[in-house]
Amino acid sequence: MNRINQKLEEDKKILSIYFTAGYPKLNDTVKIIQDLEKNGVDLIEIGLPFSDPLADGPTIQKSSTAALKNGMHTELLFEQLKDIRKTVSIPLIIMGYFNPIFQYGVEAFCKRCQEIGIDGLILPDLPLDVYLKDYEAIFVKYGLVNVFLITPQTSDKRIKQIDNASNGFIYMVSSASTTGATTGFGEEQKTYFGRIAALNLNTPQIVGFGINNAETFDQATQTTAGAIIGSAFIKHITQFGIDTISDFIKTIR
Amino acid sequence: MNYNADEKGYYGEFGGAFIPEMLYPNTEELRQNYIQIMEEPSFKKEFDQLLKDYVGRPTPLYHAKRLSEKYNTKIYLKREDLCHTGAHKVNNTIGQILMAKKLGKTRIIAETGAGQHGVATATVCALMGIQCVVYMGEIDIARQAPNVARMKMLGAEVRPALSGSRTLKDATNEAIRDWINNPVDTHYIIGSVVGPHPYPDMVARFQSVISKEIKSQLKEKEGTENPDYVVACVGGGSNAAGAFYHYLDNPNVGIIAVEAAGKGIDSGESAATSVLGKVGIIHGSKTLLMQTPDGQITEPYSISAGLDYPGVGPMHAHLYRSGRGEFVSITDDDAMKAGLLLSKLEGIIPAIESSHALALLEHKTFKPDDIVVINLSGRGDKDLDTYINYFKL
Numbered sequence A: 001m002n003r004i005n006q007k008l009e010e011d012k013k014i015l016s017i018y019f020t021a022g023y024p025k026l027n028d029t030v031k032i033i034q035d036l037e038k039n040g041v042d043l044i045e046i047g048l049p050f051s052d053p054l055a056d057g058p059t060i061q062k063s064s065t066a067a068l069k070n071g072m073h074t075e076l077l078f079e080q081l082k083d084i085r086k087t088v089s090i091p092l093i094i095m096g097y098f099n100p101i102f103q104y105g106v107e108a109f110c111k112r113c114q115e116i117g118i119d120g121l122i123l124p125d126l127p128l129d130v131y132l133k134d135y136e137a138i139f140v141k142y143g144l145v146n147v148f149l150i151t152p153q154t155s156d157k158r159i160k161q162i163d164n165a166s167n168g169f170i171y172m173v174s175s176a177s178t179t180g181a182t183t184g185f186g187e188e189q190k191t192y193f194g195r196i197a198a199l200n201l202n203t204p205q206i207v208g209f210g211i212n213n214a215e216t217f218d219q220a221t222q223t224t225a226g227a228i229i230g231s232a233f234i235k236h237i238t239q240f241g242i243d244t245i246s247d248f249i250k251t252i253r
Numbered sequence B: 001m002n003y004n005a006d007e008k009g010y011y012g013e014f015g016g017a018f019i020p021e022m023l024y025p026n027t028e029e030l031r032q033n034y035i036q037i038m039e040e041p042s043f044k045k046e047f048d049q050l051l052k053d054y055v056g057r058p059t060p061l062y063h064a065k066r067l068s069e070k071y072n073t074k075i076y077l078k079r080e081d082l083c084h085t086g087a088h089k090v091n092n093t094i095g096q097i098l099m100a101k102k103l104g105k106t107r108i109i110a111e112t113g114a115g116q117h118g119v120a121t122a123t124v125c126a127l128m129g130i131q132c133v134v135y136m137g138e139i140d141i142a143r144q145a146p147n148v149a150r151m152k153m154l155g156a157e158v159r160p161a162l163s164g165s166r167t168l169k170d171a172t173n174e175a176i177r178d179w180i181n182n183p184v185d186t187h188y189i190i191g192s193v194v195g196p197h198p199y200p201d202m203v204a205r206f207q208s209v210i211s212k213e214i215k216s217q218l219k220e221k222e223g224t225e226n227p228d229y230v231v232a233c234v235g236g237g238s239n240a241a242g243a244f245y246h247y248l249d250n251p252n253v254g255i256i257a258v259e260a261a262g263k264g265i266d267s268g269e270s271a272a273t274s275v276l277g278k279v280g281i282i283h284g285s286k287t288l289l290m291q292t293p294d295g296q297i298t299e300p301y302s303i304s305a306g307l308d309y310p311g312v313g314p315m316h317a318h319l320y321r322s323g324r325g326e327f328v329s330i331t332d333d334d335a336m337k338a339g340l341l342l343s344k345l346e347g348i349i350p351a352i353e354s355s356h357a358l359a360l361l362e363h364k365t366f367k368p369d370d371i372v373v374i375n376l377s378g379r380g381d382k383d384l385d386t387y388i389n390y391f392k393l
Helices: A003-009 A029-038 A058-070 A074-081 A098-104 A106-116 A128-141 A156-165 A187-198 A214-221 A231-240 A242-250 B021-039 B041-055 B065-071 B089-102 B116-128 B138-143 B145-153 B168-181 B199-207 B209-222 B238-247 B314-322 B332-346 B352-363 B381-391
Strands: A014-020 A043-047 A092-095 A120-122 A145-147 A170-173 A205-208 A226-229 B061-063 B074-079 B107-112 B131-137 B157-161 B186-189 B229-233 B254-262 B278-282 B285-289 B325-331 B371-376
Touching (some): A014 A029, A014 A058, A043 A058, A074 A106, A098 B278, A106 A128, A156 A170, A226 A231, A231 A242, B021 B041, B021 B089, B021 B168, B041 B089, B065 B074, B065 B352, B074 B209, B089 B238, B107 B168, B131 B138, B138 B145, B138 B157, B145 B157, B157 B168, B168 B186, B199 B238, B209 B238, B229 B352, B238 B254, B238 B371, B285 B314, B314 B325, B325 B332, B332 B381, B352 B371
Parallel strands (some): A014 A043, A014 A226, A043 A092, A092 A120, A120 A145, A170 A205, B074 B371, B107 B186, B254 B325
Antiparallel strands (some): B061 B074, B278 B285
């Protein structure tokens, strides 16, 4: 069984952390992963930086630009991660935009992921219909979970299609926004979380966008399986460095 | 072969909608409605009326006699430079502002590189009294001050794109991010035949008035609707899409797309996407684009700000791959010379974008009885500084 599915069966709210590979320093990737696991994080999203991250707000944009400037690229990330399963057992997801993966070759990319022990992919600009038509078989062949996004604007009908196509969890974007844009949850989110809960989906949901402390983490996870923190974590390591990861995690739970 | 978009927005292998789920409802609303709205009699009537009374259409199809003599062939210029705001861009912004109104949108966003599309968008927003935000790369804002001032005079807010390389592609990213954050009340007026479906097809349809007019005007002047060649410059490719549109399925009409070679194809400073690009995804569309082997999008270069886009519309990628279109690239130097030549021979100062199309005449020999229509997409007023610096005027 895939590590993501195993983790989702545990009786706890999942804390997932996103960071951009190659940031703050080119070779921080492995240490960040090890520290996150050590501090009780449940799932890690490793961001493969892209020149034009159009779903991301300023924090992740800047970290991506810096990572690319540091020299991060696809093959180097695989190289950094090649022995990662000797030291950690936490589920690992690569999150990135489709073009770099398309250039690497989707099958070659998925194969490398399996060899390394990557459990899933989040590719926000790979649309559902294209995935089903061209790539689902490849993801399945290499044992990778594909994670789709939904937003408050996504219709029930489409959510059900996405539910059917999902094999891990659904990434529930908390509001109509790019990453890092919102602070706190209001009535719109309450209604949205309630609507999704009432759909009784087969696939567990994990909430992302706008989670930056214990309060928003608790709000986001009341009716869902967990929550994802990205921009707030990147802000923390930008300000305080990567030796203080435990301080950040303590502010969440 | 079909050269128009299919139902999912594909031109052969190119096109589609590679967008994050956050944009799905916006583009889906547009996709489901755009053709129906464009075919409504009330929409058509208002669009045609504005093109006539406000834009100044039909634009002349002008037989350039002295230019024809020099190159020993029959050259017609389609005078899009005479459109209100100085270029063909306004054909599309008129269409899209009417579309936005039909969809009940109350706020407009747009991206701009040199500022031409930004001005054309700010213009129609002023005309309709709708709020307008234009994203423009911080670097472009500094080097295109007159167009920034125009947009401000027209009541638009110009927001600097501070991310990435701070030019057109980043302004487009910022506009897309704005749309993600404002999915309900906002319409995004894309300026070229790029972006996710249905934009390339919708913009091509709005610009197709160019070739519709060429057909009837040529019929009147030459007794035939069909020239031997239609020539247009291509950055994203909206003026070319409009000039080619009604000729795509007629193999007797040669289609020539002129790209910007910049300082030369192999100089590292070029925008010749058909030669230097590989298949990939940019701004929601699968097309040819300039990128590193790793799939990071690179910065193109051309002396003409309107041609330095790292991608090309999916229609053009398909015309290139299928062989239907002939693609030629023209250097900065050759374009500048062609711009000066047209000024001296015909009394018309062209935009540097259009000068690239004109420079083709030095690179390809046409027969004396060939009819060659060159789309003069814009006027040169905006480029005066560049002409002054280049020719030390």
